[in-house]
Amino acid sequence: MSGPLAGRSVVVTRPLAQAGELAALIAAAGGEAVVFPLLEINAAADSAPLTAAAGKLHDYTLAIFISPNAVDFSVPTLLGCGPWPAGLTPAAVGQGTVRALAAHGIHGTVAPTERFDSEALLALPELQAGRVAGRRLAIFRGDGGRELLAETLRERGAAVDCIPCYSRSAPAVGAGALLKRWHDGQLDALTVSSSEGLRYLVDMLDAEGRALLSKTPVFVPHARIAENAAALGLNKVILTGPADAGIIEGLCTYNWSPS
Numbered sequence: 001m002s003g004p005l006a007g008r009s010v011v012v013t014r015p016l017a018q019a020g021e022l023a024a025l026i027a028a029a030g031g032e033a034v035v036f037p038l039l040e041i042n043a044a045a046d047s048a049p050l051t052a053a054a055g056k057l058h059d060y061t062l063a064i065f066i067s068p069n070a071v072d073f074s075v076p077t078l079l080g081c082g083p084w085p086a087g088l089t090p091a092a093v094g095q096g097t098v099r100a101l102a103a104h105g106i107h108g109t110v111a112p113t114e115r116f117d118s119e120a121l122l123a124l125p126e127l128q129a130g131r132v133a134g135r136r137l138a139i140f141r142g143d144g145g146r147e148l149l150a151e152t153l154r155e156r157g158a159a160v161d162c163i164p165c166y167s168r169s170a171p172a173v174g175a176g177a178l179l180k181r182w183h184d185g186q187l188d189a190l191t192v193s194s195s196e197g198l199r200y201l202v203d204m205l206d207a208e209g210r211a212l213l214s215k216t217p218v219f220v221p222h223a224r225i226a227e228n229a230a231a232l233g234l235n236k237v238i239l240t241g242p243a244d245a246g247i248i249e250g251l252c253t254y255n256w257s258p259s
Contacts (some may be wrong), residue, residue, distance in 0.1 A: 003030020004252040009181065011190040013038040013197055018068055018096065022191065025248040034187070036178060038197030040171055041069050044143060044164045050074055053163045054081040057088065059136050060161075062110075062126070064091040064149065066141040071100035074140045074165040079104065093121050094243060116242045117222060118149040133157030143167045170200040175209055182212045188256070189217040191247050195228040202232050219250050 008031045012019045016037045023033035044050065054077050057063075065071050078084075090109040092098045094116035098109045110127075112120035121127060136159045139150055143164045150160045181187035190213075192198050205213060210233065217236045220226050221243060229237045240250030 003028070005029040005031030008032070008188040008251075008256065009034055009186045010188060010251060011036050011178065013190060013192050013194075013201070015039045015041045015069065017041065017072065022244045022247060025244060026251065029248065029252055031251070032186075034181065037171055038192070038200050039194060040169045041073075041142075042167050042169070043073055044167055046164075047077075049163045050077050050140075050165045053138055053140075053161065054078045057081065057138075058085045060085075060088055060138045061135040062089050062091055062132065062137045064093075064121070064137065064139045065097050065101065066093055066139065066149075068096050068100040069142065069166050070140040071097055071104065072166075074163070075101070075104045075106070077165075089126065091121065091124075091126065093117060096243065114242070117224075118146060118152075122149065122152050127153065127156075129156035135159070136161070138163055140165050168196060170204070175201070175204045179205075179209055179212070182209075182216075187216065189219060189251065189254075191219045191251070192225060192229070193221055193247075195225050198225065198229060198232065217254065219247055219254075221246050 005026060010026050010031050011034045012023050013036055014022060019035045019037060023035055026033040057078055084106050090101055090106050092101060092109050092111040095111060098111050101109050110124060112124065125131065132153055134157060137153055139160060139162045141162060141164060150162050153160050178187060202210060214233050214235050217238055218229055218234050219238045219240050220229060221240050223239060226237050226239045238250055238254060240246040
């Protein structure tokens with residue numbers, strides 16, 4: 001197959017439900033996409049906070065969804081209690097989350113258009129102190145994670161409820177399939193969109209695997225992930241533009257060494 005990624009095998013480490021789009025882009029560019037999720041996503045063990053939020057959805061003026069997973073694991077429950085309130089503005093960190101909300105019939109989502117992280121969301125006019133002070137906001141997210149968004153909104157005067165609706169965990173499978181590909185010369189690069197997932201990968205590799213990883217190009221869409229990758233000993237970290245579009249552009253324009 002022809003294309004800028006012809007002859008290249010690229011590992012897609014997004015959670016399984018979000019891996020398809022990037023895998024398709026890699027295939028369209030002539031490459032082989034190897035789907036190897038570094039995070040397993042499941043419903044939160046305790047559904048009580050989500051059930052409680054669904055029952056008082058009209059009390060909120062802004063509902064923030066951290067990821068497509070947050071949408072998938074919360075919106076069916078929220079809409080199970082009635083239609084989306086007319087006075088509730090949805091907000092999202094990234095455009096994938098905007099599309100996930102739209103798939104459930106929720107439109108008019110506030111979201112960044114260039115950088116996709118909490119800092120970019122917090123910079124939008126709709127989240128400034130003059131707009132959120134004295135208001136009640138909901139953040140639908142996974143268990144744990146960064147507290148920057150909630151803490152900053154509270155500093156701006158909002159009452160913030162953080163609602164965990166899904167959990168993240170290390171993959172159940174080991175790294176044997178990746179090691180075999182490395183040994184067979186069939187692993188040219190990895191794409192990594194989560195610092196947490198990257199740590200899981202490093203932990204599951206033995207010394208030989210970590211040495212192989214350190215010499216393999218790893219494409220990441222955010223500076224924070226790049227910094228964490230370098231701290232973990234990776235030597236070929238390529239910072240791309242955001243989201244799948246940025247990753248595929250980085251892959252296609254990379255100066256690959258001769259096979």
